[in-house]
Amino acid sequence: xxxxxxxxxxxxxxxxxxxxxxxxxxxxxxxxxxxxxxxxxxxxxxxxxxxxxxxxxxxxxxxxxxxxxxxxxxxxxxxxxxxxxxxxxxxxxxxxxxxxxxxxxxxxxxxxxxxxxxxxxxxxxxxxxxxxxxxxxxxxxxxxx
Amino acid sequence: xxxxxxxxxxxxxxxxxxxxxxxxxxxxxxxxxxxxxxxxxxxxxxxxxxxxxxxxxxxxxxxxxxxxxxxxxxxxxxxxxxxxxxxxxxxxxxxxxxxxxxxxxxxxxxxxxxxxxxxxxxxxxxxxxxxxxxxxxxxxxxxxxxxxxxxxxxxxxxxxxxxxxxxxxxxxxxxxxxxxxxxxxxxxxxxxxxxxxxxxxxxxxxxxxxxxxxxxxxxxxxxxxxxxxxxxxxxxxxxxxxxxxxxxxxxxxxxxxxxxxxxxxxxxxxxxxxxxxxxxxxxxxxxxxxxxxxxxxxxxxxxxxxxxxxxxxxxxxxxxxxxxxxxxxxxxxxxxxxxxxxxxxxxxxxxxxxxxxxxxxxxxxxxxxxxxxxxxxxxxxxxxxxxxxxxxxxxxxxxxxxxxxxxxxxxxxxxxxxxxxxxxxxxxxxxxxxxxxxxxxxxxxxxxxxxxxxxxxxxxxxxxxxxxxxxxxxxxxxxxxxxxxxxxxxxxxxxxxxxxxxxxxxxxxxxxxxxxxxxxxxxxxxxxxxxxxxxxxxxxxxxxxxxxxxxxxxxxxxxxxxxxxxxxxxxxxxxxxxxxxxxxxxxxxxxxxxxxxxxxxxxxxxxxxxxxxxxxxxxxxxxxxxxxxxxxxxxxxxxxxxxxxxxxxxxxxxxxxxxxxxxxxxxxxxxxxxxxxxxxxxxxxxxxxxxxxxxxxxxxxxxxxxxxxxxxxxxxxxxxxxxxxxxxxxxxxxxxxxxxxxxxxxxxxxxxxxxxxxxxxxxxxxxxx
Numbered sequence: 001x002x003x004x005x006x007x008x009x010x011x012x013x014x015x016x017x018x019x020x021x022x023x024x025x026x027x028x029x030x031x032x033x034x035x036x037x038x039x040x041x042x043x044x045x046x047x048x049x050x051x052x053x054x055x056x057x058x059x060x061x062x063x064x065x066x067x068x069x070x071x072x073x074x075x076x077x078x079x080x081x082x083x084x085x086x087x088x089x090x091x092x093x094x095x096x097x098x099x100x101x102x103x104x105x106x107x108x109x110x111x112x113x114x115x116x117x118x119x120x121x122x123x124x125x126x127x128x129x130x131x132x133x134x135x136x137x138x139x140x141x142x143x144x145x
Numbered sequence: 146x147x148x149x150x151x152x153x154x155x156x157x158x159x160x161x162x163x164x165x166x167x168x169x170x171x172x173x174x175x176x177x178x179x180x181x182x183x184x185x186x187x188x189x190x191x192x193x194x195x196x197x198x199x200x201x202x203x204x205x206x207x208x209x210x211x212x213x214x215x216x217x218x219x220x221x222x223x224x225x226x227x228x229x230x231x232x233x234x235x236x237x238x239x240x241x242x243x244x245x246x247x248x249x250x251x252x253x254x255x256x257x258x259x260x261x262x263x264x265x266x267x268x269x270x271x272x273x274x275x276x277x278x279x280x281x282x283x284x285x286x287x288x289x290x291x292x293x294x295x296x297x298x299x300x301x302x303x304x305x306x307x308x309x310x311x312x313x314x315x316x317x318x319x320x321x322x323x324x325x326x327x328x329x330x331x332x333x334x335x336x337x338x339x340x341x342x343x344x345x346x347x348x349x350x351x352x353x354x355x356x357x358x359x360x361x362x363x364x365x366x367x368x369x370x371x372x373x374x375x376x377x378x379x380x381x382x383x384x385x386x387x388x389x390x391x392x393x394x395x396x397x398x399x400x401x402x403x404x405x406x407x408x409x410x411x412x413x414x415x416x417x418x419x420x421x422x423x424x425x426x427x428x429x430x431x432x433x434x435x436x437x438x439x440x441x442x443x444x445x446x447x448x449x450x451x452x453x454x455x456x457x458x459x460x461x462x463x464x465x466x467x468x469x470x471x472x473x474x475x476x477x478x479x480x481x482x483x484x485x486x487x488x489x490x491x492x493x494x495x496x497x498x499x500x501x502x503x504x505x506x507x508x509x510x511x512x513x514x515x516x517x518x519x520x521x522x523x524x525x526x527x528x529x530x531x532x533x534x535x536x537x538x539x540x541x542x543x544x545x546x547x548x549x550x551x552x553x554x555x556x557x558x559x560x561x562x563x564x565x566x567x568x569x570x571x572x573x574x575x576x577x578x579x580x581x582x583x584x585x586x587x588x589x590x591x592x593x594x595x596x597x598x599x600x601x602x603x604x605x606x607x608x609x610x611x612x613x614x615x616x617x618x619x620x621x622x623x624x625x626x627x628x629x630x631x632x633x634x635x636x637x638x639x640x641x642x643x644x645x646x647x648x649x650x651x652x653x654x655x656x657x658x659x660x661x662x663x664x665x666x667x668x669x670x671x672x673x674x675x676x677x678x679x680x681x682x683x684x685x686x687x688x689x690x691x692x693x694x695x696x697x698x699x700x701x702x703x704x705x706x707x708x709x710x711x712x713x714x715x716x717x718x719x720x721x722x723x724x725x726x727x728x729x730x731x732x733x734x735x736x737x738x739x740x741x742x743x744x745x746x747x748x749x750x751x752x753x754x755x756x757x758x759x760x761x762x763x764x765x766x767x768x769x770x771x772x773x774x775x776x777x778x779x780x781x782x783x784x785x786x787x788x789x790x791x792x793x794x795x796x797x798x799x800x801x802x803x804x805x806x807x808x809x810x811x812x813x814x815x816x817x818x819x820x821x822x823x824x825x826x827x828x829x830x831x832x833x834x835x836x837x838x839x840x841x842x843x844x845x846x847x848x849x850x851x852x853x854x855x856x857x858x859x860x861x862x863x864x865x866x867x868x869x870x871x872x873x874x875x876x877x878x879x880x881x882x883x884x885x886x887x888x889x890x891x892x893x894x895x896x897x898x899x900x901x902x903x904x905x906x907x908x909x910x911x912x913x914x
Contacts, residue, residue: 010840062666065856066737067707069662070772078561081692084661091665092674099665 023047042130053119060097060112072101174243181240184212197249226255228270253286261289268343272298281312291347293579316401329391333368341391344399352584402569402577406592412608416449424462426598434465434616439495442472465616471510485527489534500620508566511548514574520555528560549576554583564614587614627805630694638798651797653679655713663710672714711784725831729844735781736836741772744857760877782817814885826879833875837863
């Protein structure tokens with residue numbers, strides 16, 4: 001790893017965190033001040049949702065650890081080789097996230113997939129909000145005085 | 146509730162008072178008569194009712210001592226929840242009869258509790274509503290949970306419907322005879338279908354294999370096609386004749402743990418030696434498999450262990466065997482973690498002595514009626530000890546469990562017991578009543594009887610066989626499956642070479658072997674994802690993942706998946722040019738293990754303040770529970786050696802052959818030490834320090850945070866620990882590595898002898914084939 005990428009690895013996390021916190025603050029502030037009527041404001045909740053989505057996705061995708069057998073054992077769940085053999089694609093899938101020890105026990109927390117779906121829907125809502133407010137804004141500006 | 150019961154006894158003039166609502170309390174209450182609106186003979190008794198109602202979750206009164214409208218309403222609500230008529234409108238009804246009084250003061254819930262189902266609660270209310278006035282029937286809970294009480298209520302209801310004069314809840318001859326006349330099928334309806342369907346719900350869902358959640362059913366009064374389908378699935382799972390009808394054997398299987406004890410069974414177990422004539426008798430009478438004890442504890446007069454030559458007698462007569470280990474195991478005090486550990490060591494030694502093949506399931510017995518509290522407190526820890534003891538010996542044998550349905554279910558879930566040998570004939574055990582048969586049942590012991598074979602007599606238990614554990618039909622199979630692994634890698638490599646898609650054949654082999662257990666998430670991030678097209682291709686060629694094989698040098702069972710995952714890591718992320726630097730390849734191998742060992746140490750830091758002592762005692766120590774065990778170190782070393790060989794131009798198949806058949810493993814630690822750790826303590830210590838603290842590699846940092854803090858729950862990362870604290874831990878790692886290389890030199894002669902023996906066996910097998 002060269003010095004540039006090392007620096008990026010060290011600097012990137014706090015930078016991303018700062019963007020997230022700023023967006024969170026802008027989102028909260030904008031809600032009370034009716035800034036959501038401006039199309040540009042919708043970028044902030046979108047950033048917040050993307051950040052939360054990343055957290056949820058990482059929580060799910062890294063739920064198996066380096067040794068899935070040990071992870072299952074530590075959670076008191078039996079490692080079913082037959083099941084894993086049958087559903088070997090599951091742990092590498094991007095969505096829905098699953099990493100099952102057996103048919104009845106998933107290492108991916110139950111809240112992860114619903115959260116990802118909810119965030120995706122809310123992101124669509126953000127896009128719709130931005131488009132709607134932009135259209136309304138344009139119509140207002142085109143309105144003859 | 147006990148205080149209220151004793152208070153009631155005091156008011157009724159009973160002395161001394163006891164914390165139990167017994168027959169005396171009931172008879173005195175009956176003498177007092179029903180208590181309803183306006184009753185004012187004893188305000189304290191009314192208060193007891195009111196406070197009992199509060200305890201049950203009903204608003205018992207606004208003012209205490211008078212049986213007013215509020216108390217009446219509360220009792221009505223209680224009656225409704227129980228499934229009983231409330232007695233009338235307004236201040237009519239809501240009467241506390243002696244039977245209802247008893248219910249107010251017990252611990253049963255009449256509303257659905259966590260884990261309960263609406264279907265079961267409906268059945269509970271229906272049973273209460275239909276039979277509560279009958280003498281033998283006790284009003285049961287309506288909490289939605291199938292339990293011993295519910296089972297008994299059900300049996301008494303059935304006995305009343307069969308016209309049995311004095312129902313007692315037992316599955317006796319009159320009940321059995323009566324149920325033989327209740328052969329219902331699709332198209333039937335009415336009360337008997339309701340009773341049968343209720344029994345089906347109690348045994349639902351049917352676990353149709355470990356990979357599925359099972360097949361549920363719902364309560365109904367018409368025997369429709371859905372119920373018939375469910376019954377067929379249940380019959381198939383229970384090894385009954387599949388006809389979809391409520392025949393007698395299905396009734397019995399639904400109601401009691403042994404089912405019909407006289408149904409056909411092909412399994413058996415006995416404490417008696419299987420002689421040639423007994424083996425012949427067993428074969429002639431349809432038995433195919435026999436459970437035999439591998440141990441008879443000192444002081445026992447049963448003489449129950451397998452006798453010399455007995456296994457050959459069984460095999461030559463076409464019988465299979467499954468081993469049982471029982472050392473007392475008849476009371477709670479027989480079960481502790483350390484007992485389990487010792488028993489496993491003994492069982493391994495004995496089973497090895499008999500020559501049982503690798504992978505044989507040994508059933509460890511729980512031969513008494515353990516309650517759920519006892520299972521959690523002692524039986525589960527005992528089986529954790531068993532698992533650890535078997536792991537100490539390289540997991541040559543696998544643990545199964547013998548016991549009640551509840552024991553088997555809980556032990557299987559919590560300790561990974563492979564199969565359950567259910568003591569079904571003890572149908573009155575609290576662990577059998579009110580629990581469905583476990584999903585992983587292999588044998589169900591249904592009847593004990595005496596065999597008379599000419600002048601010979603012996604006791605035999607009949608066991609129904611599910612078929613998931615076929616039993617053992619041979620012993621002393623050659624235990625050098627490294628040649629099997631070598632052949633397997635060669636075949637896989639050949640497929641990888643022939644694979645029309647892209648990819649380095651060596652890497653494809655490593656990826657294929659690791660893909661089930663070491664794929665996705667962490668591994669994708671660390672060393673990249675595997676080639677799923679090749680997995681499909683190889684699967685299509687009939688390949689599957691070989692999970693383990695035996696190291697010919699140490700006779701230890703090695704995990705092929707972990708080995709190839711680590712080798713894959715080193716292969717794609719080879720050691721940095723600076724020999725003291727670390728990278729993702731190291732995380733995939735020794736580095737990941739050292740980080741998890743650090744977690745173990747911090748968790749035990751009160752006991753081991755000195756990291757060096759901890760590592761010396763825990764790392765790569767045979768028989769010590771550790772996240773960096775001896776097997777792990779062997780696999781780490783072999784993985785690095787395989788990756789190096791492939792990088793040097795050998796194929797993975799050649800590298801595996803060189804390592805396990807060509808004597809490469811004889812010097813594995815020395816070559817690993819000199820190759821990855823530069824052969825000197827100073828570099829090794831630097832490497833240990835870097836894997837724990839280096840901040841110049843994103844993947845290494847992620848491993849530190851991920852393994853130590855996120856997964857391990859240790860807030861103090863190694864880099865946050867003072868050097869004086871961390872340095873001894875690193876030194877401990879160096880000590881162990883040096884000790885292993887030293888041991889390797891000292892034991893070289895033994896290893897060579899083992900290896901020669903192994904090669905000889907391999908040659909002999911090859912000549913036979």
